[in-house]
Amino acid sequence: MNRANTFWTGEETPMGTTSKALTLLDYFTISRPQIGLSDLARLSGANKATCYRLMSELMEHGLVEQVAGSKEYRIGPAVLRLAALREATVPTREAALPLLQALAVATGETAHMSHLVAGQLVTLSYAYPAAHGMRVMMEDADRLPFHSTSSGHAVMGWLPADTVAQILAGPLPAPAGLVQITASDLADRIARARATGWASTANTFEADVSSFAVPLFDAQGQVQGALAVAVAGPRLTEAAEQTIPRQLIAAARAIMALWGGQIPPELSALWRITEQPTEKVQG
Amino acid sequence: MNRANTFWTGEETPMGTTSKALTLLDYFTISRPQIGLSDLARLSGANKATCYRLMSELMEHGLVEQVAGSKEYRIGPAVLRLAALREATVPTREAALPLLQALAVATGETAHMSHLVAGQLVTLSYAYPAAHGMRVMMEDADRLPFHSTSSGHAVMGWLPADTVAQILAGPLPAPAGLVQITASDLADRIARARATGWASTANTFEADVSSFAVPLFDAQGQVQGALAVAVAGPRLTEAAEQTIPRQLIAAARAIMALWGGQIPPELSALWRITEQPTEKVQG
DNA sequence: TCCCGTTGGTTTATTATTTGAACCGATGGT
DNA sequence: ACCATCGGTTCAAATAATAAACCAACGGGA
Structure with missing residues (x-):
């Protein structure tokens, strides 16, 4: 045999x-x-x-x-037919795009939305703040590594523990010339993402890029992906570090309102605290 | 056994x-x-x-x-990931969209582009002439029947004979309350599509809708789909019947120029004759 | 509440399909 | 002229797919 x-x-x-x-x-x-x-x-x-x-x-x-x-x-x-059919059935992308653009403009940085598909995190939409100037570039259909992106951390914070374990069981690719994330550091970051309601990284995925992310949920309260803002290194001021998470939360709320997404109560409470008086991001 | x-x-x-x-x-x-x-x-x-x-x-x-x-x-x-990847690799849809819109505006009617995928004709883009007013409505990801649409006729005119035979071997669905196309009539229409370089139908697919179509080719000179204009019945003047095919040809030329599409010499000659002085459709 | 038809899902032996090594002709570089 | 590689094909051996029967759970209707 x-x-x-x-x-x-x-x-x-x-x-x-x-x-x-x-x-x-x-x-x-x-x-x-x-x-x-x-x-x-x-x-x-x-x-x-x-x-x-x-x-x-x-x-x-x-x-x-x-x-x-x-x-x-x-x-x-x-x-293309399948994608058109998908968007006609569940208009995640198109519906969220204007809000994503508004977020990019509001923050002055690149905003992107990634979805969890078949255990991988895939960038499916992005928006730039303006037609020119320095910015973090994104590419559609790119896979984001869970371990070295704020989106990955934000998502893992709200994924079932065994799923996270499964992801972490995979290898931690070593990005050349970037901040290396150890296994224990990663566990820490995931816990923090869950505890605070958002995640951030600096120089872990691309050099001179910091990014902030919040998780997105579907109608059943399952994590579906992440909303993130990628800040060009030189522009990362203390003020930006304060306001961007709030803007992210506001935008995430708006996007999930469109989808009928359910924010877990635990997170909802966190976001209520974090979201101090700040103007809503308007689509 | x-x-x-x-x-x-x-x-x-x-x-x-x-x-x-x-x-x-x-x-x-x-x-x-x-x-x-x-x-x-x-x-x-x-x-x-x-x-x-x-x-x-x-x-x-x-x-x-x-x-x-x-x-x-x-x-x-x-x-969605696959579609993004496809568009990144072969930007058929996005590249052609502005030209499609220009065509809709130029003709004052609904323009749509369909692609041949796995032996079926699928509508993948469309454009309306204006934000309001009467128009023929389209839906993405819809399959067009070969036998009762001008797009189908235009495409079949340039498909290998055996492929056409295979398509025609299938049943001719009988649309209720519309003009019924018989098998011999259909053969005739296909031949005419090939002989003239474009096809037209009236009240065969939808009531009170006439449509005009030309085939689209890929870089190898294979039929890839069709470009069409659907005219709301009451607006179908003689003038429109004259100009729309020309506008279609101009737009098809522009779209194929973007793709690097090769127009078969035979068709190219037909289109040269047909395309009398008429302003080019500009993207 | 009982019945009955339906649903999504699972199990099993039987069967047909997938597999992989070797092989082919064509192509292209050296 | 050679060698390596390409896309594609073949066929016996080994595997995975299949269909029917069977669940438990659900939702009306009487």
Whole structure:
């Protein structure tokens, strides 16, 4: 009797064929938008033939397509239909966008919103304060690491303990030239995020960038993502450190009002205390 | 020995598991955005257990999610990441949108662009001429029938013959109270679309709506979709019938210039003849 | 309150599908 | 002319998917 196919993930629980196919999609990122067959097989650890068949099936449905010349694969047009359908069903993105823009203007910094999807934190919208000037740049569809971003900390503060443990079980990537976060430091930060209702980091994800974040909840009171402001290092004044969390809270409240999101009572109390007289962010 | 599993599609070619899972996604539409397990099993003809497992796998990856109260499934947030990635890789939608808007304004009617994805024609962008007034309404992520829309005719005119045959092999749905298109009529319309470079229909898809369409091509000269203008019946003057095809052609040219789309020489010649002195649609 | 049909979800042996190593022809660099 | 690599294919061996029956829970209707 042979071993179960642990080649793929190293897990012992067998992985459904569909999951394997969908896992392949995860290798496509902003920085690697096109992948050839052999590369993909190497990246995923799957057999080339397997990879080929799975990609063929994904291609049949338009989830991926092959670029004409090189035969490399890339994300296909079908996802546009699905995304349009998703937004029509649950208008998270579009509804929140004006509020995100208002937040960017109010703070004078880059604002972004990330969503928790399949255990990962993905940036899905962002807004800049103005058309020009120095700013922290964002990219859509980028995955944020949980351990080195304020968004990650804010989210983990309100995630079930076992889910957090699962995330922390993964490796802590070591960012070159940045502030390194140790495991115990991280636990501390998560606890603080929960205790204060917001999180902040400095120079942990990108150099000379500080960021502040608050969690976002869905209608069932489950964490759904985070709202964050990324401040360009030189502009991080003491005043900014005071006001930004408040503005974040106000904006998060407004966004969740749109979604029908439920703020956990515990957090709601924290936010009531923190949110001193400050003008509301208006959409 | 049992028969191969022909239950699913009636086809004799066996269907990969991944395809079966992805097929389930097709049952989610604008008009039916949420589906319960039993319903989905009935709709798809799949076994309930099968359906359950497939949906579970899709759910693991965030392609679908369950709404909290009813346990019904709906399209999940992961598609947003994929769509953002797609647009970052191949900016079809966003790039064309301003031109689409210009076309709507120029014609004074609703303009829309549909894409060919996995053998289906899906509306992915549209633009209205003004904020108010009578207009033909569109919906994103809607599938257009090939046989009763000008977009369908325009596209089929430039599709390989066998692909067209495959499409026509399907049933011709009978729209209630509209002009019925017979099989021979349809063949005629497709031929005309190819011969003239554009297609038009009246009262075939929606009552009191006429529409005009031209095909769109990708960088390899393959039909990729259609650009169309839908005219509210009462406004369909003879002048409009003259100018709209020209405006469509101009806009299609502009859009394909953005994509690097290749117009087949045969069509290019047709369009050169048709496109008499008329002001270019400007993005 | 009892019934009955429905729901989402689970279990099982049976069955068909997926898998991986080897192989192919084409392509491109040296 | 060579070698390495590419995308794609083949086939027996091993695996995972399937379908029917079965739950418990829910929601009307009588």
